[in-house]
Amino acid sequence: MIIQVTHPETKQVIDIEVDSMNIEELQELYKTTAPEKTLLSAIENLDIPAEAKALLLKIKDFTIQVGGVALKIGKKILELIIYFIKKYPSTTIGLIVGSVLGMLFSNIPVIGWALGWLLMPLCTALGLALGFWKDFSEKEIKVAIDGAINEFFSSFKNIPTPENA
Amino acid sequence: MSINDELSDLFENIQSIIDDDFQFKKKLNIGDEHFTYLNNAKNLMDFGESLAGGTAIGFLTYSSWFASHAVAIKVLAFIPVLSVSPPIAFIVGSGILGATGFFGFKKAKDALLKKSENELMTKVPKYLNTPLDLLGLSLASLMMPVSVKMGQADGELCVVERAQILKYFTDEWGYNSEFIEKLLQAQESKMESFSYKEYAKTLKAVCKKTSEFKLSQVSDEILNFQREIILMDGEIHPEEEKELATLKLYLDA
Numbered sequence: 001m002i003i004q005v006t007h008p009e010t011k012q013v014i015d016i017e018v019d020s021m022n023i024e025e026l027q028e029l030y031k032t033t034a035p036e037k038t039l040l041s042a043i044e045n046l047d048i049p050a051e052a053k054a055l056l057l058k059i060k061d062f063t064i065q066v067g068g069v070a071l072k073i074g075k076k077i078l079e080l081i082i083y084f085i086k087k088y089p090s091t092t093i094g095l096i097v098g099s100v101l102g103m104l105f106s107n108i109p110v111i112g113w114a115l116g117w118l119l120m121p122l123c124t125a126l127g128l129a130l131g132f133w134k135d136f137s138e139k140e141i142k143v144a145i146d147g148a149i150n151e152f153f154s155s156f157k158n159i160p161t162p163e164n165a
Numbered sequence: 166m167s168i169n170d171e172l173s174d175l176f177e178n179i180q181s182i183i184d185d186d187f188q189f190k191k192k193l194n195i196g197d198e199h200f201t202y203l204n205n206a207k208n209l210m211d212f213g214e215s216l217a218g219g220t221a222i223g224f225l226t227y228s229s230w231f232a233s234h235a236v237a238i239k240v241l242a243f244i245p246v247l248s249v250s251p252p253i254a255f256i257v258g259s260g261i262l263g264a265t266g267f268f269g270f271k272k273a274k275d276a277l278l279k280k281s282e283n284e285l286m287t288k289v290p291k292y293l294n295t296p297l298d299l300l301g302l303s304l305a306s307l308m309m310p311v312s313v314k315m316g317q318a319d320g321e322l323c324v325v326e327r328a329q330i331l332k333y334f335t336d337e338w339g340y341n342s343e344f345i346e347k348l349l350q351a352q353e354s355k356m357e358s359f360s361y362k363e364y365a366k367t368l369k370a371v372c373k374k375t376s377e378f379k380l381s382q383v384s385d386e387i388l389n390f391q392r393e394i395i396l397m398d399g400e401i402h403p404e405e406e407k408e409l410a411t412l413k414l415y416l417d418a
Contacts, residue, residue, distance in 0.1 A: 033169060034176035041297075042182040050292035058293075079172050086175060147170055 003159065004065040007114050008058065015095070016110070016159055029152060030071040034079055036060075042082045048093050052125040055118050056081070056097065062113050062115060073111065073153075077104065082146055088141055094126035096141070102133035103145050108153045113161040183301045185339030188418045189290045192338050193300075301340060305348055308334075308390065311412070313352045314359050318408035322353060329397040361408075365415035384416035 003016045013076070034042070039060070043053055061075030084096045101119060105112035123130050136142055150157075183189045254400060293300065312330055316322040322330075334340040368387075369380060390410065395405040 010178055029169070031169070032170040032268075032387050033264060034179075038176050039181050041183075041186070042176075042179060044186060044292065045181070045296040046193050047299075048294075050290065050294045053292040079176070083168065151168060 001067050003110070003156075005047070005110055005114055008062055008065075008125075009117055014113075015160065016161070021066055021155060023067050026066060026071055026155060030073065030076050032072055032075045032079070032087075034075070036075075036081075036122050039078055040073065043078065046085065046093055047098075048097065052094070052097070052122060055125060057120045058118060059115060064110070069074075074115075076152060077101070077115075080152070084141070084145060087144070088138075091138060091141060094128055095136070095138075098123055098126055098128045099133040099136055099141065100145055100147055101103070104149055104153065107146075107149055108156050109161050110156050110159050111118065111153065180341070182298050182305075182341050182344045183339055184335075184341045185344055186297055187289065188337075188339030189301065190293065191287065225229065239275070301338075304338070305334065305340065305345065307350055309352050310356070310359050311364060311387065311391060312394050313349065314356055314361075314396045315405065315412075316355060316397075317353075318395065318405040319402035320404070322400055325399075326394065326397045330394070361412050363410070363416045366418070380416075384413070387416065388413055 001018055001020050002015060003018055003021075005016070006013045032039075040057070043056055046053065056078065059074040059077050062077075063070040064073050065071075081097055081100050084100060085093055088096060098119075101115075101122065105116045105119060120130055123132070133142075309330075313322060316326040316330065327349070331342065331345055334345045335342045368384075388409065391409055395401050395409065
């Protein structure tokens with residue numbers, strides 16, 4: 001089975017051959033729960049700098065094609081960010097945004113390859129040091145984010161990016 | 166319950182008080198210089214004075230409106246500042262109005278001049294620093310009480326005036342009509358606590374707090390808006406003229 005990923009910034013397309021995957025299960029997992037207008041509204045209502053909002057919304061349209069089926073990975077990432085912000089309202093929004101993305105990109109290489117370029121400018125816009133999530137002291141949040149990454153992205157965890165990528 | 170189920174529940178219930186965010190941002194008319202203004206507005210958040218009869222109504226309406234959608238806490242989580250300190254809404258509103266050029270930031274004036282140099286184009290920022298609903302609530306909290314007060318000056322807020330106020334907020338600013346209707350209803354029933362004196366006092370305090378505010382321009386904008394309100398039914402009643410004069414007196418004092 002072929003997984004195809006298009007880098008949103010450089011438009012480079014990579015094809016990766018993998019063992020068979022259950023497409024129906026993946027489609028169910030990545031079904032969008034938020035209408036686009038609602039998702040945009042939720043991002044607009046975050047108390048973070050406008051530059052960070054603009055960078056976050058670059059994630060929205062990112063998809064991964066598995067066996068010819070497009071999985072809306074980007075929308076699911078944004079939904080999860082909003083979910084954690086809602087779940088931990090007393091934690092600084094920037095810390096949650098940075099932690100979700102930082103942990104996701106470092107744990108799932110293929111998503112890190114496609115979206116990792118956003119991390120540096122995003123951390124700058126949020127006033128965070130790159131890599132801060134490694135020393136993030138809020139253990140409960142860290143565990144929860146880690147759990148969500150495993151639940152949603154474990155299918156892609158062991159997929160390496162090709163050497164020429 | 167899986168995370169996907171929780172997500173469905175969360176997003177099904179999210180409502181925004183701004184239906185047309187592009188219209189709202191366009192109406193703010195802050196072009197590409199908004200970052201500075203909104204940062205200034207945010208710096209005012211420690212200002213503790215609230216607008217008499219205004220902010221509290223706006224906040225309560227906001228809470229109850231969202232409560233009617235069973236999501237008050239969930240949505241307020243996106244606006245942590247607002248959920249802690251209601252009076253902030255007005256202060257931010259002032260900042261935003263300043264940013265629009267209404268209230269006379271020097272840079273806003275420059276922006277307007279720049280705009281007049283190029284009438285062919287209006288710049289609308291894609292994203293703002295401050296949560297959009299917080300801006301919307303702040304603006305409505307500032308404009309609604311004085312509008313209702315002026316509309317009631319001839320005895321009651323007539324159907325035409327009422328409809329025009331609703332139309333103004335929904336069509337011109339892109340507000341959710343249901344939210345504005347609720348805010349107007351709540352405001353109408355609480356006008357006995359409104360005082361032009363307190364209103365003017367708060368505005369002056371805000372202007373004093375920030376050197377960039379110019380009270381004369383603030384006053385002019387408010388008075389112009391109120392003139393529009395009292396002309397909505399086609400005529401200016403003596404009582405309305407008197408109310409306008411009272412407001413002007415306090416603002417000029």
